[in-house]
Amino acid sequence: MVTKAIASYRMKSLDETLSQLSKEDCQLIAGGTDLMVQRKSPRGAPGRFDKPVVFIDHLKELKQIYRVNQDIHIGACCTYSEMMEHHLIPNILKKAMKEIAAPAIRNRGTIGGNICNASPAGDTLPLLYIFNAKIRLRSAKGERAAEIRDFIQGPRKVDRLKDELVTEIILPEVPEVQPYFVFEKVANRRADAITKISFAGSMRWDEGRIQDARLAFGAVGPTIVRAADIEQKLVGQAFPLNDKVIDGIVAEFESLLKPIDDHRSTGVYRKTVALNLLRHFLEVRA
Ligand SMILES: Cc1cc2nc3c(=O)[nH]c(=O)nc-3n(C[C@H](O)[C@H](O)[C@H](O)COP(=O)(O)OP(=O)(O)OC[C@H]3O[C@@H](n4cnc5c(N)ncnc54)[C@H](O)[C@@H]3O)c2cc1C
Structure with missing residues (x-):
């Protein structure tokens, strides 16, 4: 097998990295835990990369976690292990991260990589949708922010320009x-397994009425599924929810969710489990 030599860059700073991206179309590598699987070659041969690679996992500008007022900022190259130890990361996200892979992958894999790989089975994604996460991007020309639901467009497809x-x-x-938070991941086993179906929910109530409700499903479609119009039907309802309201919400998602059969599971299994998780979440008592 003939392999082509490619250039690789490991710049000292974010500015130098962005300057390189403005000159040349490159493949970004953070932890490499998705990419090295996707680009793997037969044993002993280098990965199949067809353009220059730029390593970003060491850039300290991408590894900060800090709070500005009520907003929590997480550097794109923070690994799961780093985030799980940080006091600003919400506990529910830590719970989801604890269920990702095994320690070796958690020491390498990054939150930015999970988002940019844009797998509907990505385990941080349902919660990031529930948090209404914003994605901040930079290029040598400037900066912008996007809502996660707009940034992720489909499996391995994100709204990112080549120089960003x-x-x-x-x-x-x-x-x-x-608020009351739930994250559930269903996979072949408790650890080191890729998600068949995931569900994240949050609900806030006060004086016997629901104030806010958010529901997100992973691995039931090309992107995470959230439905603002269905969530809105929960707002103002008496808490705990009565059976009629719960049946109505479950029925709405029954028509909305259209999971497919693939090598990990069947559409029927995914839909059944998704609706069971939703019902269990909605049945919460204070
Ligand atoms: C054995 C194993 C088990 C796994 N288990 C799980 C699991 O349980 N749950 C789960 O969700 N995932 C799992 N994964 C997948 C993977 O570990 C995660 O998706 C991880 O978060 C990817 O991060 P990374 O830094 O390694 O990404 P990389 O592989 O470096 O990059 C992934 C993609 O994102 C792009 N990218 C990365 N960072 C940026 C950035 N800052 N800006 C723009 N583009 C960027 C890259 O160019 C590439 O296209 C597993 C992987 C392996 C190998």
Whole structure:
């Protein structure tokens, strides 16, 4: 097998990295835990990369976690292990990260990589949708931010220009006291397994009425599924929810969710489990 030599860059700073991206179309590599699987060659041969690669995992500008007022900023190259140890990361996200792969992958894999790989089975994604996460991007020309639901467009498809990289993920207006949160991942086993179906929900109530409700499903379509119009039907309902309201919400998602059969599961299994997880979440008592 003939392999073509490619250039690789490991710049000292974010500015130098962005300058390189403005000159040449390059493949960004953060932890490499998705890419090295996707681009793997037969044993002993280098990965199948067809353009210059730029390593970004070491850039300290992409590894900060900090709070500005109520917003939590997470550097795109923070690894799962780093985030799980940081006091600003919400506990529910830590719970989801604990269920990702095994420690070796958690020491390499990054939140930016999980987002930019844009797999509907990505385990941080349902919660990032629930948090209404914003994706901050930079190029040598400037900066912009996008809502996660607009940034992720389909499996391995994100709204990123060739000269841009994701610098931060912002969780806006995270309250000190978290609402009722659930994250459930269903896979072949408890650890080191890829998701067949995932569900994240959050609900806040006060004086017997629902104030806010958010519901997100992973691995039931090309992107994470959230439906603002269905969530809105929960707002103002008496808490705990009665069976009629719960049946109505489950029925709405029954028509909306259209999971497919693939090598990990069947559409019927995914839909059944997704609706069971939703019902269980909605049946919460204080
Ligand atoms: C054994 C194994 C088990 C796994 N288990 C799980 C699991 O349980 N749950 C789960 O969700 N995932 C799992 N994964 C997938 C993977 O570990 C995660 O998706 C991880 O977060 C990817 O991050 P990374 O830094 O390694 O991404 P990389 O492989 O470096 O990059 C992935 C993609 O994102 C792009 N990218 C990365 N960072 C940026 C950035 N800052 N700006 C723009 N583009 C960027 C890259 O160019 C590439 O296209 C597993 C992988 C392996 C190998």
